Amino acid sequence: MSNPTAAMLVIGDEILSGRTRDANMHYLAQEFTKHGVDLREVRVVSDDRAAIVDALNALRSAYDVVVTSGGIGPTHDDITADCVAEAFGAHIDVRDDAYALLDAHYKSQGKEFNTARQRMARIPDGATLIDNPVSIAPGFTMENVHVMAGVPSVFQAMVASVLPTLTGGAPLLSQTLRVQRGEGDIAEPLGQFARDYSDLQVGSYPYQQDGVYGSNVVVRGADAARLDAAMVALRALFPEA
Amino acid sequence: MSNPTAAMLVIGDEILSGRTRDANMHYLAQEFTKHGVDLREVRVVSDDRAAIVDALNALRSAYDVVVTSGGIGPTHDDITADCVAEAFGAHIDVRDDAYALLDAHYKSQGKEFNTARQRMARIPDGATLIDNPVSIAPGFTMENVHVMAGVPSVFQAMVASVLPTLTGGAPLLSQTLRVQRGEGDIAEPLGQFARDYSDLQVGSYPYQQDGVYGSNVVVRGADAARLDAAMVALRALFPEA
Numbered sequence: 001m002s003n004p005t006a007a008m009l010v011i012g013d014e015i016l017s018g019r020t021r022d023a024n025m026h027y028l029a030q031e032f033t034k035h036g037v038d039l040r041e042v043r044v045v046s047d048d049r050a051a052i053v054d055a056l057n058a059l060r061s062a063y064d065v066v067v068t069s070g071g072i073g074p075t076h077d078d079i080t081a082d083c084v085a086e087a088f089g090a091h092i093d094v095r096d097d098a099y100a101l102l103d104a105h106y107k108s109q110g111k112e113f114n115t116a117r118q119r120m121a122r123i124p125d126g127a128t129l130i131d132n133p134v135s136i137a138p139g140f141t142m143e144n145v146h147v148m149a150g151v152p153s154v155f156q157a158m159v160a161s162v163l164p165t166l167t168g169g170a171p172l173l174s175q176t177l178r179v180q181r182g183e184g185d186i187a188e189p190l191g192q193f194a195r196d197y198s199d200l201q202v203g204s205y206p207y208q209q210d211g212v213y214g215s216n217v218v219v220r221g222a223d224a225a226r227l228d229a230a231m232v233a234l235r236a237l238f239p240e241a
Numbered sequence: 242m243s244n245p246t247a248a249m250l251v252i253g254d255e256i257l258s259g260r261t262r263d264a265n266m267h268y269l270a271q272e273f274t275k276h277g278v279d280l281r282e283v284r285v286v287s288d289d290r291a292a293i294v295d296a297l298n299a300l301r302s303a304y305d306v307v308v309t310s311g312g313i314g315p316t317h318d319d320i321t322a323d324c325v326a327e328a329f330g331a332h333i334d335v336r337d338d339a340y341a342l343l344d345a346h347y348k349s350q351g352k353e354f355n356t357a358r359q360r361m362a363r364i365p366d367g368a369t370l371i372d373n374p375v376s377i378a379p380g381f382t383m384e385n386v387h388v389m390a391g392v393p394s395v396f397q398a399m400v401a402s403v404l405p406t407l408t409g410g411a412p413l414l415s416q417t418l419r420v421q422r423g424e425g426d427i428a429e430p431l432g433q434f435a436r437d438y439s440d441l442q443v444g445s446y447p448y449q450q451d452g453v454y455g456s457n458v459v460v461r462g463a464d465a466a467r468l469d470a471a472m473v474a475l476r477a478l479f480p481e482a
Contacts, residue, residue, distance in 0.1 A: 010283075015266075015270065015283075016270055016280045016281065016282075016283070017270060017274050017280070018267060018268075018269075018270030018271030018272075018273070018274050018280075019274075021267040022266070022267070025256075025263070025285070026259060026262040026263070027259075028259075029256065029257055029258060029259030030259030031259075032259070033258050033259050033260075039257045039258070039259075040257065040286075040287060040292070041257075041284065041285065041286055041287075041292070042251075042256075042257070042283075042284065042285035043282065043283070043284050043285075044266070044282065044283035044284075045281075045282055046281060046282075051281070051282070
């Protein structure tokens with residue numbers, strides 16, 4: 001079997017205006033090369049419905065795999081999910097599975113799950129959710145199009161979930177433990193944990209909330225039971241989490 | 242008059258494989274925003290003739306201005322100039338004006354102007370050369386398409402030449418003095434010179450040749466006589482050049 005061909009669609013005015021320097025293209029190019037996916041084309045378009053839909057339709061018919069980044073946040077200009085639905089002629093609304101994930105997340109944070117945030121639960125019918133271990137709001141896969149966040153740490157986590165499926169492997173599952181200590185504090189015990197579970201991928205994503213530093217520790221693997229066992233050990237290591 | 246719309250076409254396998262991280266897109270986005278040119282789309286394609294010609298034709302008919310970067314060097318995979326000729330249905334060959342520039346340059350360097358390097362003098366009929374004060378090999382403008390080098394320092398110098406023409410101004414002329422001293426050595430007198438000629442743009446591009454550090458000092462302005470006067474003063478300042 002020859003390598004799958006791929007294209008990327010970067011969505012966002014902030015890239016084209018030069019306010020933000022895109023980091024996801026270079027990251028995806030390196031990951032795809034490492035895993036034998038042949039990235040053939042990248043397009044960057046603005047937050048414009050016709051531009052996004054046209055680019056999506058051109059790329060999804062020309063390549064085996066399309067990855068998008070950006071435009072799935074809570075503000076009015078985050079229109080990627082609706083554009084994907086339009087490109088596929090699919091119905092879209094707030095979907096129960098995504099709603100439940102976000103609702104639980106905001107409850108645990110003591111934050112309001114308001115109408116703006118509910119935009120992030122808009123998922124086209126027929127799509128499969130992509131795990132977001134960093135900030136919960138999911139991406140999704142619709143046929144050969146994988147819709148991911150623009151924030152680099154979230155984009156990278158989503159690429160890690162999806163990559164194995166593109167090369168014929170099983171998707172990676174992930175579980176997250178939110179530890180209310182900075183990365184410098186947990187690096188040593190976490191390093192030992194990663195060596196003990198070297199068959200799994202162990203990552204750490206820092207966050208800051210109300211002035212306090214914390215770390216989302218994400219463990220990934222294809223075997224659910226093995227992942228559960230690792231999480232039991234991880235919780236014992238950081239009982240304050 | 243509303244702002245001109247623009248697109249960029251980045252050409253090169255090395256970007257899509259992740260070996261090189263593109264810097265030109267972010268640079269152009271910032272410059273265009275500063276000067277009121279509305280960058281609407283960027284495409285990155287590989288060194289593939291059909292991919293380049295198709296993208297060129299799509300972009301040049303959809304936007305007022307197209308800037309390309311990459312694929313104008315001396316190796317077999319540098320096919321941008323030939324693809325532009327094909328997109329416009331124009332004849333292309335080694336052209337006398339570009340040949341003369343490069344021939345003089347390599348003679349002054351004591352280097353052979355071999356067949357590979359002569360590729361860089363392939364310019365479509367009807368195109369206007371874009372000045373390359375850094376490494377001589379020119380870019381070119383063909384109708385609304387501006388063909389520039391991929392090397393960031395050269396790309397930036399070419400953008401500086403062309404930008405004023407896109408917003409209704411006169412093209413910037415440039416003259417270069419090659420000073421065989423490192424930038425740290427010349428920074429102080431050059432700073433004074435730039436203040437004395439504050440109506441001109443004064444830039445410095447370091448180079449290294451045979452282990453010796455040097456600086457290409459580039460002076461830009463729209464008025465040829467004023468530029469000539471500045472070059473006389475600059476040569477007096479660095480008589481060893």
